Amino acid sequence: MDVGSQFGPYRLDALVGRGGMGQVYRAYDTVRDREVALKLLRADLASDETFQKRFRRESQTAAKLGEPHIIPIHDYGEIDGVLYLDMRLVDGRDLRAVLRGDGPMSPPDAVAVIEQVASALDAAHAVGLVHRDVKPENVLMTSNGFAYLVDFGIAHHSGDAHLTRTGTAVGSIAYMAPEQLDNVPVSPASDVYSLAAVLFELLTGRQPYPGDSVSAVVKSTVLSAVPAPSSISQAVSPALDAVVMRGLAKTPADRYASAGEFAAAAQAAIHGAPMNPAYDATQIGMPLPASTKNYSGPQSFSGPQQYSGPQQMTNPIAPQGYPGQPYGGGYPGAYGVGYAEPPRQEDNRMLHIVLAVLIVVLVAALIGLAVYWFGFRDSGGSSTASPSSTTTITNTVDPQTSAVAPTPPPGTSSCGGGVGVATSVTSCEFAANVGAVYLQQGPKGDARTIVASSPVTGMAYTMACSPETGVVVCRGGNNAVVVIY
Template sequence: MLGKGGMGEVYEAYDTAKGRVVALKLLHQELAGDPVYQVRFRRESQAAARIAEPHIIPIHDWGVIDGVLFIDMLRVPGVDLRTLLRKEGPLSPIRAVGIIEQIAGALDAAHAGGLVHRDIKPANILVTAADFAYLVDFGLAHTEGDSAVTMVGTAVGSYIYMAPERFDVSDVTGRADIYSLACVLHECLTGASPFPAASMNVLIRSHLSDPPPRPSMQDAGIPAGLDTVIARGMAKNPADRWPTASAMVGAARAALTGAPIPGVPAPQ
């Protein structure tokens, strides 16, 4: 076993037909019993497999065996970003932006294909020894415009990075992923999640109403311009966020150099 979450478990496995080691995600059995979910699972897995972007984990195959939905993916040597942060602590601003930049490219490619990831978090970002980053779990993505996902089966850790509209019945677009990516950038810089909370109710209320945190207040070595970048990325209204993940990273790059940050100032 490589890991487990709210939707299932991931194993290192040997593909006897292709003669290769893969990462095999097995979804919880109750999901296979839902015919509507099965149709969506196959549709979105196929769409994700078509995305040719180097920072998205390639999907080899998907389907159902003995009543269990599976996704067969490339096995990448490395650790997830959550483990990396727990081991090394906060990353330098330039390293943090470098990793987020790669994931932004993956997200923009997915959004261009009409897919919303919906579960951007450090545990779903793999980082190799050379700091090459991959975004995983695209087989569980949803088509843009789908309403907010049900919270049943959602891993508790996912709530830490969840956009405000995810707690409502409004449509969910790629800007929900941008909100989550801004949360991950904050954690890379500070080593802490944006809204540390003792309870789920407090956490949800923070996403809905609390102002975005300012990482430069936690560490003087973090450029103050990154506060503005993260604040716009975490705007409560999706329309106020960066238009693309790469636009957010471009602004972060400017903040690292002290140059003026492109784009409209973040809403207060």
């Protein structure tokens, strides 16, 4: 169709984009008096029954979902043997144009876009629809940052196994999950992979597996480890590295369970991951405010010698779900951040004195009873008593419970910051990332498997972490051993 020509009730005013299925025009609907985005199926595909079914299903499914981040559908049908889709006209740019014009995004801005696209994908997955072509060209951005996911025309319904022609690769190679390249059934996990690939590009300005040919990209996607985004952009944290690389896992079962879960993990990584393993190592609950980090180290406050053991310390973090507890999250008073001020200390002073006096009297009575029992119980009538016998007083001392001394593997070298390395092939930079990712994913002391990146090699490695004597030891990668104190 030529710009300026008439297509049914639509006047084609401008060509705004081309896709794998056809062209998109800025058009004027003369019947309803409105501007629309009009998508027309390519002429050489219009007679293909498979593509006709997919095109019709796109409009039906998208219109039915009604999710705010899926482009609204006004109308669809066929005019003069050409299938068309009448959509809302979005005044903005697709993510490809954004990247070309503005370059990579900051982590918060990139994750904000991913959250919106994830919301659209979760809605589609809930009705059994897999998009299969999530890429920057299919995400439209308005000037105020609102994102729309478009082009469900090549989507694959979970109950429809015959809408892809044999030998046809559907989707864009650079964002396709390994299972799509192997021609096996796709699932929502395939869209999670593509969404992670888009986040990788938003953060770094390049695709996860760039290549000069289709075969090079396919081989890298199937066989090569994904590079850590932080090896390309210093703005990316190790915690966000781990989220992106899990989203790009080769096996679907190793990825996040949903697009929304992936987006939530990315959001948590840019806001809550502790970068220094020496801090918050044993913290339970929400992290302390950033301004209090220099007071939360266990070296200064956790010793039982000064504070009579953790059982007498006020928990600095209010348990979730119990807002009425007296140790809430305000951190009041001049007792140091992380410790609640003792309530009504002056009012309780007299009670403490009375209790102390009673304890002294009780201890004196017990000592007197012990002296009488052991020293005089046989005097005054026993012929076997010895005048030279001595009195024995037994004092019972409460056993002191001491913490088990940390015992790292032999040959461990400390890197500072609460981590160390136990093999010569392990770098302290990698150890710091392993420690940060381990602590970000749960409490210290639990056994779990993590994925961390090495700033030295620029690669990601799987590490199996398990508690040992007083420490946590993570083993994996290329014979790497990291010790978390």
